[in-house]
Amino acid sequence: MSEILLGVKNLNVSYFNTKVVSNIYFNIFKGETYALVGESGCGKSTIASSIMRTLPEIAHIDADSQILYYASPHPVDLLKVPEYEFSNNFRWREIAMVPQGALNSLNPTIRIKDHFMETARAHNLDKKEALEKAWKLLEAVKLDPHRVLSLYPIEMSGGMKQRVLIALALLLNPKLLILDEPTTALDVLTQREILIMLNELKAKYGLTYMLISHDIALVADIADRVAIIYAGRIVEESNVENIFYNPKHPYTIGLLKAVLKLGEFREPETIPGSTPDYRKLPPGCKFHPRCPFAMDICRREEPPFIEVEKDHFVSCWLYAKR
Amino acid sequence: MNWALRKAIFSLAAWFLAVSISILIIVLSPGDPALIMLTGFLQQGIPYDQAVRMVQAYIGFSPAEPWWSKWLRYLLGVVTGNLGVSITYRIPVAQLIANAIPWSIFFVSYSLSLTVILGVLIGIALAYYRSNTIFVRSVTTVLTVFNSIPNWILAAVFFVYIGARWQLLPYMGPYSNDVTPGLNLQFIASVLYHYTLPTMVMVLTSIPGWAFGISAMASAILKEDFITYAKARGLPSSRILWTYITRNSILPIYANIAITFTWLLVGTVWLESQFLLPGLGSLLATTSGARDYPVMIGVYVILITAIVLGALFTDLTYGFIDPRARVGET
Numbered sequence A: 001m002s003e004i005l006l007g008v009k010n011l012n013v014s015y016f017n018t019k020v021v022s023n024i025y026f027n028i029f030k031g032e033t034y035a036l037v038g039e040s041g042c043g044k045s046t047i048a049s050s051i052m053r054t055l056p057e058i059a060h061i062d063a064d065s066q067i068l069y070y071a072s073p074h075p076v077d078l079l080k081v082p083e084y085e086f087s088n089n090f091r092w093r094e095i096a097m098v099p100q101g102a103l104n105s106l107n108p109t110i111r112i113k114d115h116f117m118e119t120a121r122a123h124n125l126d127k128k129e130a131l132e133k134a135w136k137l138l139e140a141v142k143l144d145p146h147r148v149l150s151l152y153p154i155e156m157s158g159g160m161k162q163r164v165l166i167a168l169a170l171l172l173n174p175k176l177l178i179l180d181e182p183t184t185a186l187d188v189l190t191q192r193e194i195l196i197m198l199n200e201l202k203a204k205y206g207l208t209y210m211l212i213s214h215d216i217a218l219v220a221d222i223a224d225r226v227a228i229i230y231a232g233r234i235v236e237e238s239n240v241e242n243i244f245y246n247p248k249h250p251y252t253i254g255l256l257k258a259v260l261k262l263g264e265f266r267e268p269e270t271i272p273g274s275t276p277d278y279r280k281l282p283p284g285c286k287f288h289p290r291c292p293f294a295m296d297i298c299r300r301e302e303p304p305f306i307e308v309e310k311d312h313f314v315s316c317w318l319y320a321k322r
Numbered sequence B: 001m002n003w004a005l006r007k008a009i010f011s012l013a014a015w016f017l018a019v020s021i022s023i024l025i026i027v028l029s030p031g032d033p034a035l036i037m038l039t040g041f042l043q044q045g046i047p048y049d050q051a052v053r054m055v056q057a058y059i060g061f062s063p064a065e066p067w068w069s070k071w072l073r074y075l076l077g078v079v080t081g082n083l084g085v086s087i088t089y090r091i092p093v094a095q096l097i098a099n100a101i102p103w104s105i106f107f108v109s110y111s112l113s114l115t116v117i118l119g120v121l122i123g124i125a126l127a128y129y130r131s132n133t134i135f136v137r138s139v140t141t142v143l144t145v146f147n148s149i150p151n152w153i154l155a156a157v158f159f160v161y162i163g164a165r166w167q168l169l170p171y172m173g174p175y176s177n178d179v180t181p182g183l184n185l186q187f188i189a190s191v192l193y194h195y196t197l198p199t200m201v202m203v204l205t206s207i208p209g210w211a212f213g214i215s216a217m218a219s220a221i222l223k224e225d226f227i228t229y230a231k232a233r234g235l236p237s238s239r240i241l242w243t244y245i246t247r248n249s250i251l252p253i254y255a256n257i258a259i260t261f262t263w264l265l266v267g268t269v270w271l272e273s274q275f276l277l278p279g280l281g282s283l284l285a286t287t288s289g290a291r292d293y294p295v296m297i298g299v300y301v302i303l304i305t306a307i308v309l310g311a312l313f314t315d316l317t318y319g320f321i322d323p324r325a326r327v328g329e330t
Helices: A044-052 A083-090 A112-122 A127-140 A158-169 A188-205 A216-222 A240-245 A250-257 A296-300 B002-028 B033-043 B048-059 B067-079 B093-128 B133-148 B151-165 B185-194 B196-222 B225-232 B237-267 B269-274 B280-289 B293-321
Strands: A004-015 A018-029 A033-037 A059-061 A066-069 A095-098 A176-180 A208-213 A225-230 A233-239 A306-309 A312-314
Touching: A004 A044, A004 A208, A018 A033, A018 A044, A018 A208, A018 A233, A033 A044, A033 A216, A044 A059, A044 A095, A044 A176, A044 A208, A095 A158, A112 A127, A112 A158, A112 B237, A127 A158, A127 A188, A158 A188, A188 A216, A208 A216, A216 A240, A225 A240, A225 A250, A233 A240, A233 A250, B002 B067, B002 B293, B033 B048, B093 B133, B093 B196, B093 B237, B093 B280, B093 B293, B133 B196, B151 B196, B151 B269, B185 B196, B196 B237, B196 B269, B225 B237, B237 B280, B237 B293, B269 B280, B280 B293
Parallel strands: A033 A208, A033 A225, A095 A176, A176 A208
Antiparallel strands: A004 A018, A004 A059, A004 A066, A225 A233, A233 A312, A306 A312
């Protein structure tokens, strides 16, 4: 786990004049599962859309933002390559995604086979080859290809659709797979099956995962490294053990307290206050209005990103050397 | 196929019920044409018994006959294709309707197919290019104007200006006098040429409804997850536009097409009378004025038949365009 696959540097995204993703830096190493965790609306899906270049037209990415992809000998800035080049060389060939909202991500009027074939055609993949590949992938996600290929989305359960989407994502042998809330809206047993399958696929096809989730349990299960995002900023980043057993940022601590362990009988704690309004973010640390440890400096200045121990970074004044 | 059979039987029952009810209503309503005729004879000083016999002979209709008997006799006639004799024209109703119906069907299918095709295209364009405010605003303004003009006013305006005053297009009659009706090229060309103006009126005034409906539908479809996901997969925009947006947007209006079609069969009265065109609408208009009940009932029977068949057709074919509505297949 030393080779970088994707490096996001100083990513800033705004909608109209409202900044929703601010100053994001992170690296994803080959073969790992990197998780972006945060509440709904914290900007994690915007980060994924920036990588896939599917942001709506009203979104604006600052000129000095970089998303470096390290597949070829030289890193390529995905934000700078022309659209056709991105489409031909990167989209779905190098980076693919399993979208949020599995239940509604397939066209209700065409068959599963058509979904595979249209994707293949869009990327100039030979028809016969594509069908064989689709067949193999559907088997890999434990579906019966013969039956599933001729089905319409309406004829499948949520779990089946999620498997189809995973198979579809792997059609062009991508190296990086973005999983956007891969198990939301699925029942617990199906969630488990999907997780086990994701782990198998990762080993089988040598994949790297970027996981986007608000589901702490899921993250604890499959992530190697975790970034906690608050108000479009990474507030803490470390390996999964540090995040869960030695959390530093008050927001991370709050998030973990909100989750109950099996057999634990207590009121789950919530973080007081609500997610911030991006149009009027507070000065200083964006979390200070909800933070139990807020100090004077938190209200005035944004905290630096501090390495509290090896590979464990926190953006909080509590840990700054003063 | 069992399902289709059940649908067909249900349609037959619906047809029978609708025809029976409309006959009952007309038969039970005041203003019996036979009675009118009878009064007329009596006023001429003809003795009552003789007048009744004359009426009976004249229209084959007996005012003394109980209502249920009339009703059964009429239904029997309908099933055997005998719709009675017109009081004003003195020829079989079936023949009158048979003369009118091809014109109605031609006019309605011609203008409706143009309307639907153009309406869908405009509606999809409105939704797809919604970020282009100039385009959206100008098209919406034009559509709103045409949407608020009743078709008979536009018909009158076109009749007077494009037709009578500037002589740009024919504005009277279904074809010119110098062609012989039949399956020849001159006749077809002449009919299409003569129907240009009425069709323009019809299409212009009914496009906005379709375009706005489709546009609202497509705007909702555009926000669906499967559109975002299709873009993420790198599908070309033509594929997204046709297979994803258009195909999903027209589903809800498909059921509307057959209903609008049957409704328009008589809904074109104003256009037909303005441009002196033959058709069910103008037939119904003239015979209603003369209280020619056999013709009126006959037209209603034909309409009910068309509505039931249209609904059955929509039901049976909906599955072809929307897999979600498919039955008996997994």
